[in-house]
Amino acid sequence: MLLKKVMLPACMLLLAGQSLFAVTPREVDVCIYGGTSAGVIAAYTAKQLHKTVLLISPDKHLGGLTTGGLGYTDIGNKSAITGISRDFYRRIGQHYGKLEQWIFEPHVAADIFQQYIDAAKVNVLYEYQLNSVRKKNGYITEITVKGHTSEVVKAKMFIDCSYEGDLMAKAGVAYTVGREANSLYHETYNGVQMMHEHQFPDGVDPYKIPGKPESGLLWGISPATLDAPGTGDKKVQAYNYRICLTNQPNNQVPITKPEDYDPSRYELLLRLLPKLNAPTLNTIMIISHMPGGKTDINNRGAFSTDMIGMNYDYPEADDATRQRIIKAHENYTKGLLYFIGHDERMPELLRKEMLAWGYPKDEYTDNGHWSPQMYVREVRRMVGAYVMTQANCEGHEKISDGVGMAAYTMDSHNCQRIVVNGMVKNEGDVQKGGFGPYPVSYRSIIPKASDCKNLLVPVCLSASHIAYGSIRMEPVFMVLGQSAATAAAVAIDGHAPVQDVDVTAVQRMLKENPLANNSKPEILVDNDDEAHTVKSGSWDRVTWGGYGPSFLADTSKGATDKFMRFLPEVPAQGRYKVYAYIPRVPNHATVTWVKINNGQQETRIPVKSESVKVEGQTSGEWVDLGVHTLSAGKNTYVEISNRESDGVVVADAILFIPE
Structure with missing residues (x-):
């Protein structure tokens, strides 16, 4: 039987896999691609700021590395972690019976991220991959994602919170992969680096038959030759898994x-x-x-x-x-x-x-008890309106449009394993710290205006390889996710491209409404805040291991009376939970006396050094000083003194959290 060739009108010609009927677009204010920790916080923030939101996750799990085994949080300095990111670690602490905690089980993190999703009623598409992006006049007009169905999403603002930067790339935004040459941004730790950390000692033979190059190289060794120090290339630092095991x-x-x-x-x-x-x-x-x-x-x-x-x-x-x-x-x-x-x-x-x-048994129960998230430390990096570099990390270059802080060591894992002088060697590892918290520029999370006008990129942000190594920590990604969502809301309300957003308005919102829920902000007084502290006597200023840039220490064992007084400005009378940040130092005083004066009465509180329980990547902890009724204004003070001390007394920061 002969079959007739039927000619269909052009409008009815279909690509393989397409539906016969046009897909009705989903329309929202803010579309977030990537179910990472940053994606969850960005989605929650945008909903709290009264925007309609769609979160698209290529995976079936939310939270990225934070729920994927990275429970030993890379902090750098706790003062850098603000807003909803800090709230996340406070909720972790609440689960374990503390103010905040930075080490945790994967399922606990997953439950807390779900709390944010449920509380804000965020609509989530799970297991949907980005397929295409349409742009017009510099704006993304819609994206198509494919999962169980094919979906078209239109939004006023898009935020790429993926580790891979796929939305950024498909939108035609400039980006780079690998390591820049040191010469590009006048850096010293970028490009090829042969250092001693995570390195083979001399004498490890690389050949299948020791001493015989003709036998070939052992598995995992590259035949590449070592380039000159600081040379740029497209090599990517190593990935791995953060492994959750149990000894129970x-x-x-x-x-x-x-x-x-x-x-x-x-x-x-x-x-x-x-x-x-x-x-x-x-x-x-x-x-x-x-x-x-x-x-x-x-x-x-x-x-x-x-x-x-x-x-x-x-x-x-x-x-x-x-x-x-x-x-x-x-x-x-x-x-x-x-x-x-x-x-x-x-x-x-x-x-x-x-x-x-x-x-x-009780972790990753739907994934064979194995983490669903590989640690992709670095993938693409946007080349945006501003590039963060080593100079920013080390404080040599200042910016005024900061929308988050970073504080971790400039950290790159090895990029290649090669043969040098007949021995196996690793290349690419860098661990360089010694600097305090520094701001991350708003311009580093937005593209150039010529690339795209309604996209923010808080994860694959604009930074050199070595600066990204400091910024790329999960708590910072959450901070920048909140900042990106806040900027998106400001852009929508002002009918402006992201490049024209009033950054001071974003900074003000992050400061005055840090949890994006109009709750009363907590009050922090740090020893470096000269306007809200009074110091008596000579104290040593220590620039490592404290909260913020420094802490003060006295080693005189009370030979001369000294005190450090913290003076909060209390906006309204009420009950406040009060905490002192205590860095753990050698020869710490057995007891440090803290005095709280609320303007009407004085309370003297002994802080025992044994109560400073330091866990995780930190050298100090918040110590509970109790709940106190504070009067409005400047009548309250908290005083740390060296009286009756038998060791080192430290004064760092005082925190007041309204009940």
């Missing part, structure tokens, strides 16, 4: 041999171990202990959980290729754990240590 037998799933297991991938570890002094499991990987008998395990040393050099294709890859790279990292990491515990060539002590751990 009743909550364990055994670590078994993964698919595609190949013990030859770990031959370098066997060659490294004899070079180490009495290695333990914690020598090979950083085992940070979380509540519930769990871990946040990270890379440590020359050969560990980082899969160096295996991620170069990830930034520009399609989803299928990215999934293959993700699976390869998962198999490598699970294989490493299995190898350490079961390969008879491993020292018995290490095998025994490894076998004490297992995957937690």
Whole structure:
């Protein structure tokens, strides 16, 4: 039977997979792409600011790395974490019975992010991938995403909160991948860097048959040659997983041999171990202990959980290729754990240590008890209206349009594993700190006006490789997510492109309404706030380990009376929870006396050094001074003195939280 060729009108010609009927667009004020921690906070903020919002998550889980195993939070300095980001860690603290906490189990973080989504009634599309972007006159008019269905989304403002910067890239915004040459931004820690951290000691042979180059290189070693220091390239710092294990037998799933297991991938570890002094499991990987008998395990040393050099294709890859790279990292990491515990060539002590751990039954229950989020430390970086650089991190270049603070070390993991002088070496690791909190420019989270006028990019923001290494921490991403959503609301209300937003208005909103819910802001008085402090006697100023730029210390053991008085401006009479930030220092006074005067009565409170419970990446803690009724105005003060002290007395910051 012959079939007639039927000619259809052009308007009825369909691409494969398209519906016969046009998709009705979803229309919102703010569309956020990326279900990361920044995406959740941005969506919550925009809803709190009375905008209609759609959050699109390419994954079925929200929270990114914060719910994906990174429970040992990279802080840098607690004073840099503000607004809803700080509220998140306060909610973590509430769960564990503290004011705030920076170490936590993955499922606890997931529950708290869900609280934000539920409270604001944020509409979320799960497992939808960006397909296309349409622009007109410099504005994104709509995007198409595909998941269970195909959806078209129109919005006045778009925020790219993905780790990959896919919306930014498809919108035609300028970006870069890899490392800039030091010469580009007059930096010293960018480009190729051969340093001593996370490095192989001399003498580790790189060849399959030791001493025989003709036998070929061991797995994971690149044949590339070492470029000159500071040379730029497109190499991407290593990815890994932040591994959640448990040592609680009743909550364990055994670590078994993964698919595609190949013990030859770990031959370098066997060659490294004899070079180490009495290695333990914690020598090979950083085992940070979380509540519930769990871990946040990270890379440590020359050969560990980082899969160096295996991620170069990830930034520009399609989803299928990215999934293959993700699976390869998962198999490598699970294989490493299995190898350490079961390969008879491993020292018995290490095998025994490894076998004490297992995957937690109560984490990632819909993903085989394994994190659904690979640690993609760096993917694309926008080249926007302003580029943050090493000079910003170190305080040599100042900006006035800050919409968040960063404070972490300039941190890059290794980018390649190569042969140098016949020995295996890692290249690319940089760990450079020693600077205080610094502002992140608003212009670094927006594109150039010529690229796009209604897009904000708080995650793949505009920064050099080495500056991004300091900024790219989860709490900072949340801060910048809130700032981006606030700026989006200001842009919508002012009918302005993001480049014309009044940054002072954004800064004012972030300061006066830090939780975006019109609650009363807390009052913080820091020792560096000269307008609200009075000092008696000579104190040492210490610029490490405190809250904010510094703290004060006295080592005289009360030989001469000294005090530091903190003077809050109380907006309205009421009950306030009062806390003192106490850095833990050597030879800390057993008891420090704190006096609270509320304008009517005086209370003297002993703070015992043993009450300063320091957990996580911090050297101090908030100590509860009780609830006090404070009168309005400037009548209240809190005084820390060195009287009756038997050691070092510290004075740093006082916090007043309205009940």
